[in-house]
Amino acid sequence: MLEPFPAEPFRLLADDGSPIGPAGGMVAATQLRDWWRAMLLVREFDRKLVTLLRQGRTTFYAQASGMEATQIGIAKGIRPGHDWVWGYYRDHGLALGLGVPLGEVVAQMLGADSDPNKGRQMPHHPGSRDLRFVSSSSSIASQVPPATGTAMAQKYLGLDEITVCTFGEGATSEGDWHAGVNMAAVKGAPCLFVCENNQWAISTAVGRQTRSESIHLKAKAYGIPGYYVDGNDVLAVQYAVQTLADQIRQGSGPVLLECLTYRVGSHSNADADAEKTYRDRDEVQRWTARDPILRLERHLAHLGLEITAPERAAEVARIHAEIDRATEQAEASGQPDWSSMFDDVYGDIPAHLRQQSDDLRAELRDTGR
Template identity: 35%
Template sequence: MTTTRSEVTYTPTFTDGDEFRLPTFKLLQQDGTLYDGAEAPDLDRDKALRIYRAMLFTRVLDERMMAAQRQGRLSFYMQCTGEEAAVIGSTAALDDADMIMAQYREQGALAYRGFTTDEFMNQLFGNEQDYGKGRQMPIHYGSAKLHYMTISSPLATQIPQAVGYAYGQKLAGEKHCTITYFGEGAASEGDFHAALNMATVHKVPVIFFCRNNGYAISTPTIEQFAADGVAPRAFGYKMQVIRVDGNDVLAVHEATRIARRMVVENNSPVLIEAMTYRLAAHSSSDDPSGYRSRKEEEAWREKDPILRMRHWLQDREWWSEDDEKALQESLRREVLETMKRAEKRQPPALETLVSDVYDVITPALAEQLEQLKAHIRKYPEAYPKSAGRGKGGA
């Protein structure tokens, strides 16, 4: 049985779909004014300032923690720099009870929802107050109370998982949705295509949010795909899609607000492609000077999404230079002081490595734990901060 609804033709006609060019939705210019013909979004002062504070906090956090990594105080870090509007603008358009399944550059989403500086630092340093009990590498955040699924390292695994979770939301009938974030590089994974197909076939309330930031680590988009970005792929799955300026926080918020209404009311998945740029390295292990020019980076720095929103707030007289200076100083002090506290906290107790893997610790795990303790006792100089020492551990 065929499911196509195509017309009949008697002339062989081929097409590559290039005639379907998607426009980019924009509202806010870099100087903080709206484009001619653009309508101001319905965004009140309190929410706008909440968004801006989260954007600025994320930038300050990224700067400080990258410096900490370079000082050897942190093993690894990934920055959101340049993509704050895409992440935070979209999160702000959701209900706070909607599920977020992130990739690894969405710390701004957590900041917006109220993840504290202490919670960020506990995870980054993997101490005894880390929700993940020190098992994850840095930036692999998770928060059940804030509806933010714990990050997984493998690329794109969260995309089909988001479809499954959203299917459960549909069955529950509570009118919530799931948003899943990923880069355009992850959209080249098979998981992406399987997820989009499953979402449309089963009609689930999920928003696929692609941060097209120009590079999959060192691979530019021109070497990743020949098509006009990621957005046109939605046509193959009969999915609603929009392309938006990812550095325009107002446009991102408006696009996501409408997308959320569509997916919740109609159980109709939506793909959003946010055109942005990764101003920082892919991670603390990457050197972008090897694959892109300083000139290119500087051109994008002039499109800084934080500066753009600041101009808009100032234009509306919701923000001032004194406000800016005070908040920046406050955030820098808060991040630095909290980091120092987190560094001094003890690691998780050694037993937490096995205590909740199974309902009851298996004999094999118990034996491995004893072997580990014996190893630490034998080489104490190699484990000056070993987990559990002095707490019934090794």
């Protein structure tokens, strides 16, 4: 039973994949396999994009390895294209889980002409208008106040929608986070705040940036319920998100959900040697042993649906081939034309921007560029 402010995170699967309570019959086998494929895609996407980064074909990447159950669980617990999602910069797994096309995500990473943003957003900040997945910002917690605003608008308009706002635990130490959550609470906005607590805000451990015993307890300060789940248990995350989303749709007001997980890889390419500089190798190995993908595979085996080594290898090869094709197509589209910088801001470009465009075009023509 999902209860507010628990002492321990809610779980439906033990580390060995065995069900806790009724978990074994909660999700159809076909769905579980789909979730496994989605989680494996996030894991292999990390590996392929880190390679592209090292080859100089993109300039920034933030890994989500170890967090796959949290991100896919969130994606499978809401209504893609119906609910609004304000994610954070590590949420490419959430984007893919919601259905943002792989080709669009890769093109955005590479800043290619086929990128819907036309290269005007830094790498690793995908978005989708069709799926209401808002392109993220690298400014920590800056998505929280506008997410609250979106939820307030939904309530004002009487819509059957909610807003989902995700962030890392480090964001809860930012003023924007407190302002946004407080306003949502005061206004009773239909917002599901989800903390993807991976325990490291770059090189700062969670225990060094808050005195709270856990993040979900912070909800008490704003008079809203806080929930706590095992973020490496995809069944628990999906169940919690779907349950809370349904409650919010019925008018319960905002909720804070903490998903306890772990960032196995580095924060980004800015700290490639995390284990040598700020965290203990044994800690990483302890959490690696709690691999969320392996836990789901063990659960499938418990249900008599074992994923064999050849089947897993074939799926990994298929994912790599798909990413390679997406990369080739993105690079083949070329780089965005400079003129695109004037698009998508105004319906009718004002005179001063038309003049700037004309001046730049003339300068490029005169200099032969």
